[in-house]
Amino acid sequence: MPPEPSASPQTEAPAEGAVMPPEEFRRYGYQVIDWIADYMRQVRDYPVLARTRPGELLDSLPPFAPEAGEPMDLILNDFQKLILPAITHWNHPRFHAYFSVSSSGPGILAEALIAALNVNGMLWKSAPACTELEQTALGWLRQWLGLPESFFGVIHDTASSNALHAIAAARHLADPEARRRGHALPLTLYVSEHAHSSLEKGALVLGVGQDNVRKIQVDSEFRMRPDALRDAIEADLAAGKKPFFACATVGTTSVTSVDPVPAIADLAERYGLWLHVDGAYGGTAAIVPEFRCLLAGADRADSIVVNPHKWLLCPIDISVLYTRRPDVLRGAFSVVPEYLRTQEDPRALNLMDYGLPLGRRFRALKLWFVMRYFGHERAAAMIRTHVDWAREFAAWVEADSRFEVVAPAPLSLVCFRYRGSDEQNRRLMDAVNASGAAYLSHNVMAGRFVIRFAIGNLQTTRDDIAEVWRAIQQTAAGLQE
Numbered sequence: 001m002p003p004e005p006s007a008s009p010q011t012e013a014p015a016e017g018a019v020m021p022p023e024e025f026r027r028y029g030y031q032v033i034d035w036i037a038d039y040m041r042q043v044r045d046y047p048v049l050a051r052t053r054p055g056e057l058l059d060s061l062p063p064f065a066p067e068a069g070e071p072m073d074l075i076l077n078d079f080q081k082l083i084l085p086a087i088t089h090w091n092h093p094r095f096h097a098y099f100s101v102s103s104s105g106p107g108i109l110a111e112a113l114i115a116a117l118n119v120n121g122m123l124w125k126s127a128p129a130c131t132e133l134e135q136t137a138l139g140w141l142r143q144w145l146g147l148p149e150s151f152f153g154v155i156h157d158t159a160s161s162n163a164l165h166a167i168a169a170a171r172h173l174a175d176p177e178a179r180r181r182g183h184a185l186p187l188t189l190y191v192s193e194h195a196h197s198s199l200e201k202g203a204l205v206l207g208v209g210q211d212n213v214r215k216i217q218v219d220s221e222f223r224m225r226p227d228a229l230r231d232a233i234e235a236d237l238a239a240g241k242k243p244f245f246a247c248a249t250v251g252t253t254s255v256t257s258v259d260p261v262p263a264i265a266d267l268a269e270r271y272g273l274w275l276h277v278d279g280a281y282g283g284t285a286a287i288v289p290e291f292r293c294l295l296a297g298a299d300r301a302d303s304i305v306v307n308p309h310k311w312l313l314c315p316i317d318i319s320v321l322y323t324r325r326p327d328v329l330r331g332a333f334s335v336v337p338e339y340l341r342t343q344e345d346p347r348a349l350n351l352m353d354y355g356l357p358l359g360r361r362f363r364a365l366k367l368w369f370v371m372r373y374f375g376h377e378r379a380a381a382m383i384r385t386h387v388d389w390a391r392e393f394a395a396w397v398e399a400d401s402r403f404e405v406v407a408p409a410p411l412s413l414v415c416f417r418y419r420g421s422d423e424q425n426r427r428l429m430d431a432v433n434a435s436g437a438a439y440l441s442h443n444v445m446a447g448r449f450v451i452r453f454a455i456g457n458l459q460t461t462r463d464d465i466a467e468v469w470r471a472i473q474q475t476a477a478g479l480q481e
């Protein structure tokens with residue numbers, strides 16, 4: 001696949017029969033790998049945010065699939081001509097929206113092998129390597145994070161799925177009959193106002209109900225207030241409710257605030273609540289020795305989530321759920337039909353028992369590749385550097401009297417605003433994004449429009465960050481006129 005679409009692609013017909021001949025696979029395989037290598041080197045040349053209008057790609061594609069197979073050349077050519085322009089480049093070093101993430105060479109190669117093997121890790125017997133490598137890789141990651149050995153790990157697609165799994169396990173513990181009859185107890189669940197929406201989604205899917213999700217007030221630095229949590233639990237108990245689950249977030253999505261996990265753990269213990277620690281983004285920073293304190297108190301949690309697809313160099317998707325109560329998780333989910341029944345062997349774990357999906361991809365392979373390739377040192381150095389740069393960026397913002405930083409930036413996200421109207425802030429962000437130079441996203445905090453600047457890509461350099469800040473400053477100068 002050449003870097004530019006060729007004007008007249010070869011139109012060699014696909015081979016007869018259903019199988020792609022190995023020689024053809026090899027030829028296009030080399031082309032695709034070459035293309036990926038060039039892409040990784042030249043990704044800066046693309047505008048970060050896709051310059052496409054809603055529906056534009058849809059309108060350019062035929063509404064029906066081909067009756068006869070088409071040649072690979074044509075497909076790859078259309079990938080470049082039609083698909084790429086509609087791509088927002090998450091792997092771009094100046095992607096600073098939401099949380100900035102990284103795919104990486106070893107992660108991409110592992111994904112190719114995962115697809116080639118195509119194992120389904122539902123049972124040990126169906127995929128011994130998938131089952132056992134998951135335990136090894138998650139054991140290694142647990143050590144990097146400084147968590148005790150008592151935590152059992154399992155991989156699912158996203159932190160949202162893992163939140164649902166944690167809530168289901170907590171419900172099983174609080175109301176073991178719920179599995180059979182549906183839960184009868186008036187369960188209530190506690191998160192901070194800044195917790196991720198996936199907790200609320202989990203509660204509504206599991207029938208806890210949105211009205212029974214208590215969004216606890218935060219302090220001036222956007223951390224859950226333990227006194228407010230205690231008051232909410234007490235009020236619910238007095239009203240005959242059954243508090244069963246609390247979530248502390250380590251690195252909230254809106255501002256990366258860190259809830260006081262030890263104080264929340266005290267309350268969870270006192271009132272018998274399942275404690276979930278959501279460290280989807282921020283938890284990974286605990287692999288850096290000096291940031292290990294982020295997970296202080298998390299050793300007392302019943303479950304913890306971290307996402308290697310956010311800040312640990314794995315391509316999406318891979319999210320890790322650690323729990324000290326694997327038996328409870330299993331109790332909540334295990335349903336074994338006869339055709340999936342296997343010989344009991346204590347060392348033959350069947351991962352399907354620890355969650356909703358039966359089928360599971362061999363995601364552990366990419367984590368294993370990434371952890372081995374980068375090693376603890378390089379992975380930790382990347383995170384440390386991102387945090388340093390975020391501090392530097394925040395200092396630049398503070399030094400320009402036209403701007404203000406609106407929240408502490410303990411990790412690699414800086415929330416700031418132009419000292420002007422919400423409308424001006426929106427125009428500023430949209431103009432930077434439309435220029436293609438960078439991609440920033442926004443949030444509304446305390447009723448005001450706030451710009452989020454997230455750092456998290458492996459290829460980002462300090463020059464990138466300085467350049468984006470210059471672009472923001474120049475755009476702001478235009479706003480004043």
Ligand SMILES: *Cc1c(COP(=O)(O)O)cnc(C)c1O
Nearest residue numbers: 158159160196251252253280281
């Ligand atoms: C990103 C994020 C999530 C959701 O992660 P997914 O894997 O996309 O579901 C949950 N919690 C926090 C704190 C996050 O930052």
